[in-house]
Amino acid sequence: MAQQHLDPTTDTAAGPLPADTLETYLRAQATEFLRALRRHREDGTAGDPAGPAPAPDPHRPLRRAARRLSGTLHTFRPLLDAEWTEGTRPELAWLSGMLALEHAYADRLERLLQALHRLSGTSGAPGTGPQTVVPGAARAAALLDRQLTLARTRAHSTALQALGSSRFHAVTDRIALLASEVPLCPGSAAGADLRPLAAAAEARLADAVAALPLHTAGHPYNAQALVHGLAPDPAPHPQDAPWHQVRLLLRLHRYAREALAGQDATPDAPDHDPAGQALDRHRDAAEAAAAAAQAARTPRIAPATAYALGVLHADQRHEVEAARYAFQHSWRARRPGTR
Template sequence: MGASHHDETERKYDIDAATVFPNLAEAEGVDAVGQPVEHRLEAVYFDTSGLDLARRGVTLRRRTGGADEGWHLKLPAHGDTRTELHEPLGDEREVPESLGTRVRSVTRGRTLEPVATVRTNRREYPLHDPAGSVLALATDDSVQAQRLGDDREELVWREWEVELVDGSTELLDAVERRLLDAGATTAAVRSKLARVLGEPAAVTSPLESTDADDLTVRQLLSAQLGQHLERLLDQDAGVRAGRREAVHRVRIAARRLRSALTTFRPLLDTTVTDPVREELRWLGEEFAQARDAQVLREHLHEVLAAEPAELVVGSVQTRLDEELGAAYASGREAAERALDSDRYVRLLDCLEELVASPPLVADDDRVAADVMPGLLARDVKRLRRAVEAVEAAVDGADRDVAFHEARKKAKRLRYAAESAVPVLRKRARSLASDTKKVQETLGIHQDTVVARERLRELGMQAHLAGENAFTFGRLHALEQARADRAEADFAALWRKFAKKQVRRWER
């Protein structure tokens, strides 16, 4: 069985040793404060020798004492909320496999070992509503901590913490006001471990530290690859934490990385970068089924909800939920398997190497502002040729394929233009904005292609099962009408785009 998990929403506060804990029954939304409970907590934190988990805002510990003693893995925060996974105590030095797997994309085979010990004397106050339910737990912690493996002195401090149970963020705000009035300050570090190990040094991007007019091609490409790799790793954690939107965002990050390597391809050693591009394509494909099923199900639910009741007949809703729900579940399993694979770990290692040292074949220190116009013009030309193929296509299936190819070229151009904004500023921003409109319209068309194919399959299944397939046919017709509108919208957008952007970049 996998680790149990829950979302943990909490805030921490720094205080002096002599500060008196306030009466939180006076906080708005709190009816009463229960009797305090004393806990003696002892935790050993694990990380790699290079503190890879800490650098990514992940904590892994084995803690004894308290109601939830055991192994705890806390994944990166979103605001005040982190996802915490829990396993029973087990072996004191052997990290549970279910937790080790969750951080494999960070550790990548490096050994997890004890890096710090934290001992806490905790006084815990339950905050109740009028019905007696626990809204939050407020704690007063006296802490002793030691970093392992060096001769640093033991750290001693006191802190307050408030964790939501059944309360709201408004309750957190109200309690926080009382704590601040009592003399607390918002915690300077995000966790006890960060206080012991120190906050990871901020990595400064060349985009922040170098004047745009002086940025080299190497610096710009490295910064773009690094930015998208960070997003990939952030969304990797989101997928592992069960966040639905993270599936789509992993695909976007992978697509942007591949697009950057494609746009800069004329300047790169392709024997190094082309295999990485193909691996990024593989990663995107592994996530495609889950995302396509998710988007289609949500869209068709909206369409069905807008239909008159008398036009929704048969088992259409049930079939959509069962078939697309199963497709999403199967696709998500495939995505998670991909993230747990050795192939994905090797891809991350390759990407880190590209960020550190982009394999440019020559002139790697040319000013990016001088080079990017030519690269963008190349992608503009690719899009123009793809649109010409759309205009030449007559057969419906061939036309759908041509539209899809044009969409991919538009997406690549948009990403390329966005990557050039730091050095080309307004020109690149204008190109990115106009291309995004073209891409989104072509995206709607492709969505209808996928929807029509799936609706035809579901309609045939319903018919063969002796069910009324009328509504599936109607939905198919509505999607065809949506495709026709998208084609008309695209034609109008393209006329404007060709006049404004194609002429500008290809002259």
């Protein structure tokens, strides 16, 4: 059963919010997308994929606007032209996901190298390279460095190709149109109220959280998770999918709250949301554990290297459990009385 509302902004007693509010928000996000694209082109931030990760992430403003547009189109799609929305939303999701890969691989490598330094008990500074760790862990770090740097290089090339593709230009044309004219569905948007659709996004989040096994989150040793991760099957861990879904729904809920604010909207800071932070850490640790497990499946590696990667995998799965435990506590603090 869905839990009660998470935020007073969806309280229908405050009166209806017309579609004009949605138009204002979508135009603002479309303008931000075009502004971020212009800055990206002016800066020429292609970067060197084999070198250090750029800081800050040059694609972040573009991804951020694309995610907000895609999420808002999803939540409020009954009020928008169906053909236009269904043709635009998947393209925005493709764009934001593709642009995130290069930075994600760089962050994953840094996370795993830091963990190896910590687990090996060395005093070298994090990220200074595999030569600073003890034998066995050093080989594991070198293997991870090769695999993830290669993946990052490929993601970099893919992003460059995508940003020059006809597919990307078609997306930007759609967003340029959105910045001036929001394609509302006349029959649905006239006299519409945004609050019920935002409340529906809220309810989907509450239902997804209620389905999580919060009473088991944070166990210090999840044997099933460890065994699955090092099994020959490289499929994503089945325990993680519901948590990733909650993370997505929490983001959609956040964007819906912003849309309700219309011209007064200021993007919520994820850093100020402990539940969102915990789910981000959960995602990062789960993906890092998967990368360590994949490296451990490399043919003909030394037993000591495989052992170091196995320890690293277990360490990251413990981080997954810790993130679930942190989410559990932050969610209960956010919604007193939930179980």
